[in-house]
Amino acid sequence: WNFPPGPPRYPIIGSLLSIEKYGSHLILQATKLIPQFPKMVGFFAGQMRVVIINDFDLAKKMAFSDTFSGRLIGMYTETMRGYNRNIGVISTQEFGFGNKGMWSIIADEAGIIVTDLKTQWDGQDLMVNQTFNISVLNILFKIVSGKRYRPDDPEMKELMRVLALVFKSAYIEEVFPILQYTKFTRELYGHSQKQLLTQTFKSMFEQVIQEHEQKLHTKESPEDFIDVYLQAKEGNDLFTKEDLIGICMDFFEAGGETVGSTLSWVFLYMSLNPEVQEKCRKEILQSLGVREPTMDYRGSVPYTEATIMEIQRCSSVAPSGLEHKALEDTELDGYTIKKDTLLFYNINAFFMDRDYWGDPEEWLPVDTLLFYNINAFFMDRDYWGDPEEFRPERFLNDDGSKTLKIERFIPFGFGKRVCMGESLAKAELFIFTIMILQNLRIKISANHAKPDPGQYEAGITRSPLPFHVTLEAI
Numbered sequence: 001w002n003f004p005p006g007p008p009r010y011p012i013i014g015s016l017l018s019i020e021k022y023g024s025h026l027i028l029q030a031t032k033l034i035p036q037f038p039k040m041v042g043f044f045a046g047q048m049r050v051v052i053i054n055d056f057d058l059a060k061k062m063a064f065s066d067t068f069s070g071r072l073i074g075m076y077t078e079t080m081r082g083y084n085r086n087i088g089v090i091s092t093q094e095f096g097f098g099n100k101g102m103w104s105i106i107a108d109e110a111g112i113i114v115t116d117l118k119t120q121w122d123g124q125d126l127m128v129n130q131t132f133n134i135s136v137l138n139i140l141f142k143i144v145s146g147k148r149y150r151p152d153d154p155e156m157k158e159l160m161r162v163l164a165l166v167f168k169s170a171y172i173e174e175v176f177p178i179l180q181y182t183k184f185t186r187e188l189y190g191h192s193q194k195q196l197l198t199q200t201f202k203s204m205f206e207q208v209i210q211e212h213e214q215k216l217h218t219k220e221s222p223e224d225f226i227d228v229y230l231q232a233k234e235g236n237d238l239f240t241k242e243d244l245i246g247i248c249m250d251f252f253e254a255g256g257e258t259v260g261s262t263l264s265w266v267f268l269y270m271s272l273n274p275e276v277q278e279k280c281r282k283e284i285l286q287s288l289g290v291r292e293p294t295m296d297y298r299g300s301v302p303y304t305e306a307t308i309m310e311i312q313r314c315s316s317v318a319p320s321g322l323e324h325k326a327l328e329d330t331e332l333d334g335y336t337i338k339k340d341t342l343l344f345y346n347i348n349a350f351f352m353d354r355d356y357w358g359d360p361e362e363w364l365p366v367d368t369l370l371f372y373n374i375n376a377f378f379m380d381r382d383y384w385g386d387p388e389e390f391r392p393e394r395f396l397n398d399d400g401s402k403t404l405k406i407e408r409f410i411p412f413g414f415g416k417r418v419c420m421g422e423s424l425a426k427a428e429l430f431i432f433t434i435m436i437l438q439n440l441r442i443k444i445s446a447n448h449a450k451p452d453p454g455q456y457e458a459g460i461t462r463s464p465l466p467f468h469v470t471l472e473a474i
């Protein structure tokens with residue numbers, strides 16, 4: 001039938017050979033194929049159909065349509081991802097993701113890690129390698145279950161290790177189930193690690209929920225997300241315990257790596273752009289001094305906000321978002337999309353569109369690029385522009401007093417399945433970045449290679465490979 005065009009497909013293995021040829025991240029591969037398939041590219045994995053949408057308007061149409069709002073159940077949490085999104089959204093709103101109580105939880109956690117870095121690493125070279133992941137997971141633990149773990153807790157460390165592994169290997173195996181048939185390919189793509197993660201999380205949350213159930217009626221008011229959900233569940237069949245486990249697992253899987261990796265990118269881009277870093281710090285010290293940041297300060301530090309946005313754009317931490325599954329046979333841009341086809345939108349392509357982001361006169365030949373050289377290499381120069389330039393000003397109005405709303409800037413996706421943790425993530429990035437800059441100067445190390453944005457690991461998320469910076473306490 002009229003399936004969107006893509007690389008060659010063969011019986012049984014589908015497009016597997018072409019995929020292998022282009023590396024391990026479907027989205028970055030699709031970006032490479034943009035000159036041939038500018039709007040969308042179709043892949044086949046046996047019976048599984050995957051479409052990656054490169055065109056922004058088409059992606060918007062897809063993301064806002066009910067027909068394309070399914071998820072691949074069992075993606076990485078076995079049977080859990082089928083939960084009712086509305087229930088998740090209602091519960092997060094009710095509990096107030098991003099509200100004032102949340103801000104102090106975030107600031108407490110940021111304070112602990114920043115003080116640690118300041119006292120232990122002043123004048124020294126720090127290897128940035130998941131440095132903030134434990135703080136971010138602790139924020140989630142606190143919000144969801146009221147618990148907090150010590151950074152050296154062995155259970156927590158193991159969880160972080162497996163979580164990082166899963167994110168690096170995710171998708172390729174689900175999209176190409178054929179890879180699950182041999183032990184070698186299963187291990188290559190982290191199958192058992194994913195199962196381990198699922199089991200670890202599942203049993204952990206089962207136990208935590210049970211503890212909450214026992215104490216629920218002894219509390220005057222709900223103390224955390226699980227309490228809120230359990231209270232709403234009483235007498236309402238729509239709220240199930242299985243869904244609660246699913247939502248908790250999704251928060252940890254979607255909300256740990258993403259924010260942790262973005263904070264690593266903050267260190268990387270700040271070290272490479274000392275003048276931007278100083279400008280942010282000056283603005284922060286003028287507006288807040290050394291006071292603890294809250295989201296009420298948004299608007300009074302526009303340059304810092306624009307810098308965080310530019311870091312999110314350049315690092316493209318979730319380059320494809322998550323899969324959208326067609327819920328029925330339908331049509332998109334003249335092509336037939338059969339039920340159960342998986343669709344991704346190419347956020348990475350939107351962020352790297354030269355026609356949109358401009359600066360053509362600042363275009364550098366591929367070999368001389370400092371930022372994103374691998375992505376630039378993937379891209380057709382005639383079609384894709386010079387978004388490699390790190391320039392927070394693109395997010396500011398003419399006099400620099402306000403950040404701009406730019407339609408194509410969608411790090412959290414858009415439409416029916418937009419990120420459920422957007423407000424929490426924004427608060428985390430804002431508060432952490434400010435507290436880091438209030439306390440630390442981040443410099444390129446004289447003893448190690450310069451951090452390179454082109455050195456990254458891409459799975460579901462895109463995180464920098466470990467790199468060194470020198471820290472200076474302020």
Ligand code: HEM
Nearest residue numbers: 250251254255258259318321322412413417419420421425
């Ligand atoms: C910088 C950090 C983050 C980025 C860049 C990010 C990005 C995204 C994107 C692109 C999607 C897919 C949207 C779509 O498919 O249309 C998504 C989904 C999701 N995110 Fe985030 N996210 C971040 C942080 C968080 C946090 C902190 C949480 C929660 C604690 C969270 C929870 C979720 C959930 C539950 C979904 C699935 C929603 C659904 O299936 O309907 N995310 N995120």
